[in-house]
Amino acid sequence: MVAVVPTSGVSGAPAPVAQRSSRTGYLLLFPGIAWLAVFFAIPFVTLFLTSLQQPVPGKSGRYMFGLQFSNYSDALAEYWPLFLRSFLYAGIATLLALAIAYPLAYFIAFRAGRWRSLMLVLVIAPSFASFLLRTYAWKTILSDEGFITSTLNALHLLPEGRILNTGIAVVAGLTYNFLPFMILPLYAALEKIDPRLIEAAGDLYASPITAFRKVTWPLSLPGVVAGTLLTFIPAMGDYINAALLGSTGNRMIGNAIQINFIQFRDYPTASALSFVLMAGILVLVFTYIRRAGTEDLV
Amino acid sequence: MVDGTRQVEDLHLRSLTKSFGDFVAVDDLTLTIPAGSFFALLGASGCGKTTTLRMVAGLEDPTQGSIMIGDRDITALRAFERPVNTVFQSYALFPHLDIYENVAFGLRRRGVKDVRGQVERMLELVELGPMARRKPAQLSGGQQQRVAVARALINQPDVLLLDEPLGALDLKLRRQMQIELKRIQVDVGTTFVHVTHDQEEAMTMADTVAVMNAGRIEQMGHPAEIYETPRTVFVANFLGQSNLIAGRRTGVSGDHTLVEAHGLTLAVPSNRCFSLGTEITVGVRPEKITILDAVDAGRIPEGHNRLEGRVTDVSYTGVSTQYLVDAPWGQELIVFEQNVIVGDRCEVGDPVVLHWSPSHTFGLHPAQGGTAGVDPEAAEGARTAAHLLADGTGV
Numbered sequence: 001m002v003a004v005v006p007t008s009g010v011s012g013a014p015a016p017v018a019q020r021s022s023r024t025g026y027l028l029l030f031p032g033i034a035w036l037a038v039f040f041a042i043p044f045v046t047l048f049l050t051s052l053q054q055p056v057p058g059k060s061g062r063y064m065f066g067l068q069f070s071n072y073s074d075a076l077a078e079y080w081p082l083f084l085r086s087f088l089y090a091g092i093a094t095l096l097a098l099a100i101a102y103p104l105a106y107f108i109a110f111r112a113g114r115w116r117s118l119m120l121v122l123v124i125a126p127s128f129a130s131f132l133l134r135t136y137a138w139k140t141i142l143s144d145e146g147f148i149t150s151t152l153n154a155l156h157l158l159p160e161g162r163i164l165n166t167g168i169a170v171v172a173g174l175t176y177n178f179l180p181f182m183i184l185p186l187y188a189a190l191e192k193i194d195p196r197l198i199e200a201a202g203d204l205y206a207s208p209i210t211a212f213r214k215v216t217w218p219l220s221l222p223g224v225v226a227g228t229l230l231t232f233i234p235a236m237g238d239y240i241n242a243a244l245l246g247s248t249g250n251r252m253i254g255n256a257i258q259i260n261f262i263q264f265r266d267y268p269t270a271s272a273l274s275f276v277l278m279a280g281i282l283v284l285v286f287t288y289i290r291r292a293g294t295e296d297l298v
Numbered sequence: 299m300v301d302g303t304r305q306v307e308d309l310h311l312r313s314l315t316k317s318f319g320d321f322v323a324v325d326d327l328t329l330t331i332p333a334g335s336f337f338a339l340l341g342a343s344g345c346g347k348t349t350t351l352r353m354v355a356g357l358e359d360p361t362q363g364s365i366m367i368g369d370r371d372i373t374a375l376r377a378f379e380r381p382v383n384t385v386f387q388s389y390a391l392f393p394h395l396d397i398y399e400n401v402a403f404g405l406r407r408r409g410v411k412d413v414r415g416q417v418e419r420m421l422e423l424v425e426l427g428p429m430a431r432r433k434p435a436q437l438s439g440g441q442q443q444r445v446a447v448a449r450a451l452i453n454q455p456d457v458l459l460l461d462e463p464l465g466a467l468d469l470k471l472r473r474q475m476q477i478e479l480k481r482i483q484v485d486v487g488t489t490f491v492h493v494t495h496d497q498e499e500a501m502t503m504a505d506t507v508a509v510m511n512a513g514r515i516e517q518m519g520h521p522a523e524i525y526e527t528p529r530t531v532f533v534a535n536f537l538g539q540s541n542l543i544a545g546r547r548t549g550v551s552g553d554h555t556l557v558e559a560h561g562l563t564l565a566v567p568s569n570r571c572f573s574l575g576t577e578i579t580v581g582v583r584p585e586k587i588t589i590l591d592a593v594d595a596g597r598i599p600e601g602h603n604r605l606e607g608r609v610t611d612v613s614y615t616g617v618s619t620q621y622l623v624d625a626p627w628g629q630e631l632i633v634f635e636q637n638v639i640v641g642d643r644c645e646v647g648d649p650v651v652l653h654w655s656p657s658h659t660f661g662l663h664p665a666q667g668g669t670a671g672v673d674p675e676a677a678e679g680a681r682t683a684a685h686l687l688a689d690g691t692g693v
Contacts, residue, residue, distance in 0.1 A: 194390065196387075197392060199357050202357070202378045203355055205378045206407050219393070219394055
């Protein structure tokens with residue numbers, strides 16, 4: 001922090017001014033730090049300690065302090081297919097959301113004209129209804145007697161004869177629920193692109209498709225990276241969509257954590273799963289950002 | 299840059315028209331821009347000059363008319379199919395590519411071989427060799443400007459379009475770049491079409507200037523010719539400053555048309571009189587007028603146009619002194635006097651006589667009104683500056 005102080009005048013005076021302004025900085029940081037300490041750092045440590053607890057001998061369902069690292073290997077051995085499935089579902093949902101959101105965001109940014117604000121409101125509007133409610137709505141939309149399922153069945157397009165309680169329904173729910181988190185960063189990135197850059201590409205012998213590949217797409221990458229992360233991370237840990245729209249065969253890792261915590265009361269296993277999920281996402285995100293090379297983008 | 303075999307051809311615009319709804323931006327423009335010339339389209343904002351340029355670039359479709367290079371009609375070609383490149387206003391350099399890749403962009407799109415050699419030569423031409431691996435944001439305004447020129451020129455276009463290329467630079471850099479651009483144009487011999495609202499920029503660089511107003515070309519020619527012999531009130535006011543005095547045709551004396559204005563008789567060479575009716579607006583440039591103390595009136599050469607007045611403002615600008623003189627009928631006239639003799643300037647309130655040679659006089663059709671082409675902000679600014687200067691120095 002730089003304090004601007006007049007150089008003339010009493011030489012002793014500037015010091016307290018500089019001191020106070022740096023103290024103001026810490027004062028302003030305090031609420032945030034306190035919040036993080038109470039609601040993130042402490043629970044984080046507690047969760048980690050829980051994940052290493054061992055059962056109290058003779059009393060089932062009671063745990064005590066320990067360093068039982070086998071909790072991790074046991075949890076992984078039992079639930080690794082759910083990790084894979086979560087990764088698969090979240091990955092497909094993210095790609096689908098990108099495919100749906102990019103043209104939409106492009107249209108809003110470059111073509112919507114005076115409808116731009118209205119369209120942005122429409123993107124956010126569904127969020128006014130609760131997440132849970134919207135997912136229940138999908139249960140109705142995709143139900144076996146519903147219009148979509150019966151139409152697709154009439155066309156013999158559904159191998160399983162239904163959508164609800166299949167992986168398709170879970171992926172559809174995930175895609176729908178996290179779509180706004182894809183659209184908004186994409187819109188923000190596209191909207192910043194100077195349309196003259198696209199004209200300049202055309203002027204320099206780039207056909208519209210080449211201009212998109214060489215100019216628009218690379219310049220929108222920060223939005224693509226932000227949007228995919230904002231979609232993939234929550235989708236990876238989500239359990240509502242799998243619980244409401246999927247069958248037991250479509251459980252995701254979030255469901256396993258939830259069941260271990262709430263139903264089995266197996267806190268060490270649930271905590272270990274949470275930690276593995278967190279670490280896994282961190283590794284994925286870092287590799288992804290490295291590969292996308294966004295630090296280099298303006 | 300130009301290989302001997304390459305034929306540079308004229309650019310023809312034929313009845314080019316562009317309307318946006320009811321607004322006609324470019325109105326039936328027919329124009330031939332000679333191959334290898336540095337051509338300036340000069341006009342105030344909204345006069346249609348940028349629209350004209352964008353139509354040539356293929357970024358805007360004409361409502362009517364055609365664009366030809368030599369005898370090839372390029373009207374229907376899309377921007378990326380035209381042998382034309384543009385230096386955009388504020389450059390539009392690709393921020394995610396370095397200087398080298400920006401310059402190489404056009405070559406790569408056309409699959410040209412020897413990209414490296416050409417880019418290096420081009421960067422040398424604009425003196426940016428060592429900057430090749432920097433990003434545009436790391437360059438100064440003047441350097442970015444040169445990258446924009448290099449990126450367009452490397453494609454050896456038949457026509458290079460420049461849209462207000464120096465608008466974003468400060469005055470000193472602008473002067474430097476004017477000379478630089480002219481040098482590059484002479485070097486490569488490509489036709490440059492330059493759009494600007496800055497008359498000084500147009501006059502220093504271009505061999506032909508077209509003054510545009512309301513979608514039409516008011517006058518076109520060599521800069522000196524347009525400046526010395528404006529044919530319309532708009533041109534007289536837009537290009538430099540002019541003193542314009544409304545009058546009526548009274549007769550002819552030899553090669554001169556005589557005009558009666560506010561009781562004075564002023565002579566205009568008949569071949570510089572562009573009004574055929576009785577109403578004639580007599581014009582003279584401020585630097586063509588000599589200002590004399592009223593007592594020295596006897597020194598005025600025979601046959602000069604003359605009028606009496608009173609000095610209302612004097613501002614010393616170093617090279618010259620600018621006088622505002624009130625004519626007897628209340629009109630304010632501007633006079634520039636070179637500061638050749640130190641001291642002995644006229645002062646505010648002095649009765650003076652203004653005189654000038656009839657050969658420097660021009661006669662215009664008054665249809666546009668006396669203030670057409672005057673930039674209201676610039677005129678106001680000049681006046682305020684003159685007053686401030688006068689107050690500050692106590693002249």
